[in-house]
Amino acid sequence: MPTGGEALVAALEQLGVEVVFGLPGVHNLAAWRAFAGSGVRLVGVRHEQTAAYAADGWARATGRLGVALTTTGPGAANAVTATGEAWSCHSPVLVIATDIPTAQRVPGQYRGVLHECTDQASFFRPVTKEVVHVERAEDLFAEVLRAGRLAMAAPRRPVYLEVPTDLLRAEVDGWFEAPVPVGPSSTVLVDDAVGALLEARRPLVWAGGGATAAKAGGLVRLVAERIGAPVLTSFGGRGLLAPSAPCLVPLPPHAPEAGALWDAADCVLVVGSDLDAMNTQGFRQPRPPTLVTVDVAEPVTYPPDVWVAADAAAALLAVLDALPARRRSPWWHRPEGRSTYAGQETEFLEALESGLPSNAVVVADMCVAGYWYGAFGRVGGARGLAYPVGWGTLGFGFPAALGAALSRRPTVALVGDGGFLFACGELATAAQERLPVTVVLVDDGGYGMLRYDFTKDGEQPLGCDLATPDFVALATAFGVPAREVTVGGLGAAVADGIASGGPSLLVLRAAFGPPLSTSPRWYRAAGRG
Template identity: 55%
Template sequence: MVTGAARLVEVLVAHGVEVVFGLPGVHNLPIWEALRDSPVRLVGVRHEQTAVYAADGYARATGRLGVAIVTTGPGAANCLGATGEAMASGSPVLVVATDIPSHLRRPGEYRGVLHETRDQRAMFLPVVKGGWTLRNPLDLGTYADNAAFLATTAPHGPVYLGIPTDHLTAPTGPWHKIPEKAPVTPPLDAALDLIAQARRPLIWAGGGAHRAQAGPAIGDLAERLDAPILTTYAAKGLVDHPHVVHGPVHLPEIGALWDEADLVIGIGSDFDGMMTQNWLQPAPPKLLSINVDTIRNYPPDVTLRGDARTVTEALVKALDGHRPPTAAERVATLNKIAREAVAQDEPQVTGLLDALEGHRVVADMCVAGYWIGGFHRVTRPRSLAYPVGWGTLGFGFPAALGAAVTGRTVAVCGDGGFLFACGDLATAAQEDLPVTVVLVDDGGYGMLRYDQVQAGHPAHGVDLHTPDFEALTRSFGIPSSTVDGFGHDFRERLRECTAADGPNVLVVKAALKPPVNTSPRWYRKVRT
């Protein structure tokens, strides 16, 4: 007899899953037993939200399916914020939650069974790509396979699978893996006509391009068209190429690329509000969209629907010759302008960005994270994770735990966001994860303090009573130290931390001014 729990693990292994993140409960313990003798590593966390954040961080670092396993009712509900972030950022995450025993549920009734909700799946539907609650234990393998397949099929996103606890110990039936379809390239004629008419093309690459590993093809396309490449937050590190602008479109000199373009080629992007200053960027004269979905924020003149890499490679092959090169020179000038703008606006940040060069970074929603999202030079794919999809404070540290399963990762957090999941220092210590936390302590919610002051109000409710972070960290058996600012001492200590084994924490006493890519400082304004 193959039990439901054993079948679930079998399906995960078939999908290449090597690690799962989870928190045990009375209802999901059979999964723990099935994992005991499997090749899958179980990383136990201290909060269900951390399980999903860690699965998300792992998925962003590897491009593979991230799996979170949690228990019923309140355990599942604790996942919703992290699942919403995975949805907004297009992360392939599978959330497996147990549900109350099937024989105790009555349709249309709330009976008060331990951990019961009226409809657990319904809680997840607004923040997942798809979701099911298993009705028959014989179908567990098929449902699990469908859920894993859906999460990892473009457009990627989280999927919910609810399993009544009694189905985990019941006999289950066979299953058959869904065959993958070969990507299809749409006709290119209309797109080639648009490109032929363009004199100032601009490539705008988003998270979909990054997840499709379209970077080299986009670099080739940029050379053929002599076009600059702007990357969204989710696409930073897409490709190391002289046409890539290493600064945010929120800087006026870089935003001018958009204003001057007579053709924007959007690849794997839906042109979200955070990147376009809530669509105050004017619609381009012509827009070519390469995407698996229809985009609506700016109406495209031509849409090539399909996989970003496959379609872009086909487009490059269909283009003849190269245009005279000028874009690389302008991009180099813009990158210098962006670096100088950082030094003039907030000199401390230069030390932070220089020290992080070459590291895999997970940034939280904090002022230091905003600087990293806007100005950190990322030259390798999957080397920056930033939660601007949904903007979930508290993402940085737990997501970095997931990424650290695959190697040294630096988490940059504020003092407020770090406290969301500080209990998972225990996870970092127990699993001996190679994670370095750069904890920027400015005594509160620095961004919100800035918002209040800019509005002419004194700070209220945004200053925090915080612990001795160094002592807190050491109480978990994790090395920790403290420096003032992002100068020489910070760079030396960070170098030591990232060269060490296991987890460590570097507390930085510093207050930073928010960068131009935060909404209070956007230069495009609503016309009144």
């Protein structure tokens, strides 16, 4: 008879999962055995935090469910930080962890069982959509299906599934596909939204991660063209429109030229965005005279005049059907691109982009180079940028890129010397699994952003300068091809790394100043506009 571990794997197959990232432990070996011969690739990593980051990277690059598998106690706890990042950025991730055997669990007591916690699931409650605890082996198949579907349901966010280890070894009579949940059908009501757009003389569209999740980039463009509106995107909406799209504002909202368009608009259509603090410069972005929001979740930070509670694609289709067919002339002029901020950072971005195919995914860490690409890089397509702007978790870039690298899209990790060391041991994973990821490591000898935070106030930096290894030698020791590059040679080196089909590391020694998208440089901050 099949085991609970086999039921778990069968449920993942039913969910269409192609890859799972995990680390084996004594409590989850029955699940590891069940992956043998299945259609799911199991990628073993060197740390459980990487398992969740990689699952997040896969989810961001593909739009599909990312899965991380950990063992009990410290193994599960190691995944919490990465789960929090997935939560804040609306990534559909399923974290599966084992718990101690049911026969050894005494509610309310800690008895020193290996890896025991009194309430392991409590680690995850603040950073997940739901906690699912499986109590019977017979329920495993259905509960895994439910948890995976819940993570993928809008608004997407991580779900934590906990399985006592003895249930994975237990025999089950069989499993059956759980019924596909069918939500109530409803007509999307957009009359008030369309009325507000038609009354506006200076409409503007702001698109975010919800539009990305709904694959609504083309619809965003069509609506914007129909009403003559500029399109601003949050970090979650980067790549929704091609860089050449005439309606796209080629600057982040943190640039004064882009912010001036928001300020001049008399009606803003927000599509799938939280309008969070990072994108609105600490909520200093003024509320427009009329605000129309399309989102499955009720807006919180900027209460709208009209809320269309629907999937972005469904709502925009209804809006298009109701709008007059004739295009309205744009009321705005497209601002200059990043050339306004010309300097070595712009030269770096142009060099990097020259080596990127249009379908590339750049996974940027919380480093100065990552800040520049996240705000000013030309993202070729939807899901072309993975950026930890939610929690701001330093060390995200490299391990998340390991998951994105399996998306069949060319993948580049853009990291700094400080954040890369959080997970440099995963070079072993990249080499062993032959993961096609090109790492661009910008080495400025420490935490460049923190160094700036000190020096901008005339203070002496403390704790910002780091003793770093020879990164080329380090990668080579793991069997990963590596070399130092200049800005002039960066594009060709990136193209070579991608063409190799395996992992590679490029080290660029450079120190950049932070862009306008970083909080010390927000122009809307007190006293500066």
